[in-house]
Amino acid sequence: MTPLLPEGFRDRLPPHADAAAAIEARVLESARLYGYERADPPLVEYADALGSRLKDGALTDAVRYVDPVSQRTLAIRPDVTAQIARIAATRMGHHPRPVRLSYAGPVLKLRSPELAPAREWRQIGCELIGLDSVPAAQEVVAVAVSALTAAGATGLSIDFTLPDLIATLAAGPLPVAPETIATLQDRLDAKDAGAVAAIAPAYLPLIEAAGPFDTAMARLRAFDTGQVLASRLDGLAAIAAGLGEGVALTLDPTERHGFEYQSWLGFSLFIAGAGREVGRGGTYTVMHEGGAEEAATGFSLYADAILATAGPVDRRRLFLPFGTPADAGAAMRAAGWVTVAALEPGDTPEAQLATHLYADGEARALR
Amino acid sequence: MTPLLPEGFRDRLPPHADAAAAIEARVLESARLYGYERADPPLVEYADALGSRLKDGALTDAVRYVDPVSQRTLAIRPDVTAQIARIAATRMGHHPRPVRLSYAGPVLKLRSPELAPAREWRQIGCELIGLDSVPAAQEVVAVAVSALTAAGATGLSIDFTLPDLIATLAAGPLPVAPETIATLQDRLDAKDAGAVAAIAPAYLPLIEAAGPFDTAMARLRAFDTGQVLASRLDGLAAIAAGLGEGVALTLDPTERHGFEYQSWLGFSLFIAGAGREVGRGGTYTVMHEGGAEEAATGFSLYADAILATAGPVDRRRLFLPFGTPADAGAAMRAAGWVTVAALEPGDTPEAQLATHLYADGEARALR
Known part of the structure; x- marks a missing residue:
């Protein structure tokens, strides 16, 4: 078929x-x-x-x-x-x-x-x-x-990332050949420690700097001996501090997939x-x-x-039997009811998934 | 350009x-x-x-x-x-x-x-x-x-049409060659009396049966000597009778353009x-x-x-000066205000098209 x-x-x-x-x-x-x-x-x-x-x-x-x-x-x-x-x-x-x-x-x-x-x-x-x-x-x-x-x-959580992190480090304290940057980003995104060790071992600590926000931030601060990332990390800390207790935070600084056009900050939103x-x-x-x-x-x-x-x-639906006057239906809608009018004598509340029946000027619960 | x-x-x-x-x-x-x-x-x-x-x-x-x-x-x-x-x-x-x-x-x-x-x-x-x-x-x-x-x-009006009218008449009391029906419908839709007279003169009265609902209905009833249209016209009359005084009604029985797949009834809606x-x-x-x-x-x-x-x-917009505490903004939104927060010291109510300014815990009208 x-x-x-x-x-x-x-x-x-x-x-x-x-x-x-x-x-x-x-x-x-x-x-x-x-x-x-x-x-x-x-x-x-x-x-x-x-x-x-x-x-x-x-x-x-x-x-x-x-x-x-x-x-x-x-x-x-x-x-x-x-x-x-x-x-x-x-x-x-x-x-x-x-x-x-x-x-x-x-x-x-x-x-x-x-x-x-x-x-x-x-x-x-x-x-x-x-x-x-x-x-x-x-x-x-x-x-x-x-x-x-x-x-x-409910159960909101936010996972932050730093999309231009590798490009920033590669252009500064941890040089990487331009043609290798994309591969390095991809392998870091995949948490592929073996490949990262082979390409640019200085970046290995970044794999461990992912997880619950405070721990990951501490690891990133320790990694950033030259203070190249300081303004980004201070910014992230301020954003996190502004969020209430009810939002769980994580940090995955090298996540790149889906953040191709983002600059210094990216985030993913999750709910329960x-x-x-x-x-x-x-x-x-x-x-x-x-x-x-x-x-x-x-x-x-x-x-x-x-x-x-x-x-x-x-879904509360009030069935109006065939022949119910138009103004009676209008009054029930004005009172907030969803009305479902029988347009033929044989129509039934069951067929119209009605929960209530209009009778004697009022709505009666059917179940 | x-x-x-x-x-x-x-x-x-x-x-x-x-x-x-x-x-x-x-x-x-x-x-x-x-x-x-x-x-x-x-x-x-x-x-x-x-x-x-x-x-x-x-x-x-x-x-x-x-x-x-x-x-x-x-x-x-x-x-x-x-x-x-x-x-x-x-x-x-x-x-x-x-x-x-x-x-x-x-x-x-x-x-x-x-x-x-x-x-x-x-x-x-x-x-x-x-x-x-x-x-x-x-x-x-x-x-x-x-x-x-x-x-x-406001100023609602409804223009009714009978999309299968010509097909019904052509198959009944006023025969028209099947290959001519589309042309006849087109010329009637265009109110082209000359062409209609040349193709099927018996249909000419339909051109006059368009306009204010009651007049047009009376002309259609007079035209329908064989009562072929009686059920359609009774239906139209019932639909019209069910509408309140506030809706103006017209009838253009041969209008076809835009009603290609409609059967016995079509209508167009207009407002002031x-x-x-x-x-x-x-x-x-x-x-x-x-x-x-x-x-x-x-x-x-x-x-x-x-x-x-x-x-x-x-557009009522309440400007929150730079540095307004987050909970103050939240309280104003909870009270129904649209807030526009300054995110830089230099931002102004004018730039943000604000109508009100938040100051001393309340909203002050700016104009």
Whole structure:
């Protein structure tokens, strides 16, 4: 039998689609209270323009097609952050900094990695354009925590990383040949001590500097004898200090996968019950026309990953028997009821998954 | 200079994106109160499957690409209704009828007509699968009116049409050669009396039977000497009678454009201030596997068309001077304020479009 949908795509059905929309609304409302206003870029952009908005960002695995109107290649967005960067650099280029924007919408990929087969998902996020300072990161992390809490998540933890750590050390106290840096980063990310020892043994202590935040920080401070990382570590400490007791913190300074365009700071967000990260963020660089660069900080959440941890949905539905006057139904809706009207004499409360029956002017519980 | 976005695509910026999202939320909440639960189908489907779900529906102007995984042609949805029909006929095929579903999301076209240049827009709608009766149409029209009212629209009017009118007459009392029916429908839709007189003069009175509802209905009744249309006209009269005084009604029985897959009933929705229709709906036929047909009724709204009529947005923003304690900001957000925190000493309320300043523990109006 032919599957209904191509691999990596799925329908969200009741009641999960309503629940996902509710989570999204709570996340965006949290961000709105911190001054983040929504931007809604289109699904489609010029492929070359979309790929050049984030420093070190690349347009990978986007669905592309030739526009019959412009004869240029268009891309369906695989990521919204690059679009927000474009908006901030162009249409809102004249706006005083920082600019705070939020967004929510679907993103699409041509292919997916084997371990994460989805080719479409909803990206919800916030971007603070113009700053990548410690106060900027503190705000962005606080908005993320507030959004997840508003969405009903518990057991929050944040795993910090320092995406440009190796590049910084390699350009300074621990020189590494430029052509070797990518391999070293990859092997450190994989915690492959043997390979790291063979390539650049001076970096070996970094493998041990991962884990619970305070321990990892102490090891990093001990490793950083030349104080090259001092400002980064002080920043991380300040961000961590600003978070409440309820958020567990870890540090994996050499984690790089998924943080390809982040600059000094990256973080992954986890919540109880989710099998994978529910979001990620960090600092990055927006490219303006003419090559000017602008600092930015932001995060994205994945509604489906959050939804997977949510409890059962309460569905109260009031059945209106066939012939119930329209104004009676309207009165019950005005009182907050979800009404389900019989449109034929034979319809039943059971068929309509009703929990209550309208009779004699009131709602009676059916179970 | 190269335009930022391809023709037919646009960014929605603050505060309009928030306003559009608010309209959408109100529309969906209205529908939820009538028992319509959300379904969220993917952006992408198998092209052949998507094109075959609605009787007389065709997959026109969809963006298509070859899936590297399945090697089959996929289509980005140009319309959500066909997807809801697929869900109702397959995954929810076992669910008792009628099934009530709502949805909201972007749709995409490869090309656009010259007069309506958008190639992407948000479609919001409700579908009632299993019925196309008068009570079904009454409910669907009532949900549409309620949704538009909740979205803040005023001056509602509904223009009804009878999409299969010509086919019904041509198969009955006023025979027309099958190869001529499409031309006749087209010329009647264009109110081209000369052409209609040349093709099938018996249909000429239909051109005059368009306009204010009661007048048009009287002319149609007079035209329908053989009572072939009696059940349709009685149904229309019942639907009209169920609507309140506040909704203006017109009838254009031969309007066909945009109602290609509708069966006995179609309607367009208008509101004060919108230059074009803000939605449309009607009855249609869902195709099941094996060729079985199922009646359905629904409507779609276009958030942008509604938004165009909305008034200015009230943006109250409370500026928190640099160094304001985190718990002070949290207390103001808990009290309902949108806070905008200075993240640098030099930031100002003016730069952040703030209307209020936090000082001495309270919010002071700036203008």
